[in-house]
Amino acid sequence: xxxxxxHRRHADALRTAxxxxxxxxxxxxxxxxxxLASAGPAIQDPYDTLARQISEAPDRVTDAQVSAVRAxxxxxxxxxxxxxxxxxxxxLARWDAAMQAIGETPDAPA
Numbered sequence: 001x002x003x004x005x006x007h008r009r010h011a012d013a014l015r016t017a018x019x020x021x022x023x024x025x026x027x028x029x030x031x032x033x034x035x036l037a038s039a040g041p042a043i044q045d046p047y048d049t050l051a052r053q054i055s056e057a058p059d060r061v062t063d064a065q066v067s068a069v070r071a072x073x074x075x076x077x078x079x080x081x082x083x084x085x086x087x088x089x090x091x092l093a094r095w096d097a098a099m100q101a102i103g104e105t106p107d108a109p110a
Contacts, residue, residue, distance in 0.1 A: 011095050018088045024078040030085040037089030038096065046072050051086035058087070
């Protein structure tokens with residue numbers, strides 16, 4: 001197996017783990033939060049606000065945004081899952097864009 005294929009499998013495993021069926025939050029909500037990084041549709045607040053902030057300027061996330069997600073999610077564990085999905089989403093979106101660019105380049109070793 002070549003390096004790109006191995007990395008592709010790791011990215012797929014990460015995506016599956018972040019949006020899989022087990023967790024304190026609904027898998028569909030985690031998938032929606034993760035997809036916001038790739039210009040996914042808006043979801044209900046406070047999840048949308050925090051996920052977009054993490055994607056666009058994570059250093060500007062406020063305690064109030066995290067507290068709002070914690071209150072809406074119902075627990076620290078549930079809030080952590082949402083925050084992780086929002087954090088993983090931008091990296092996977094960049095990975096997907098890079099793989100698309102490599103695939104569109106005729107001389108790239110994809």
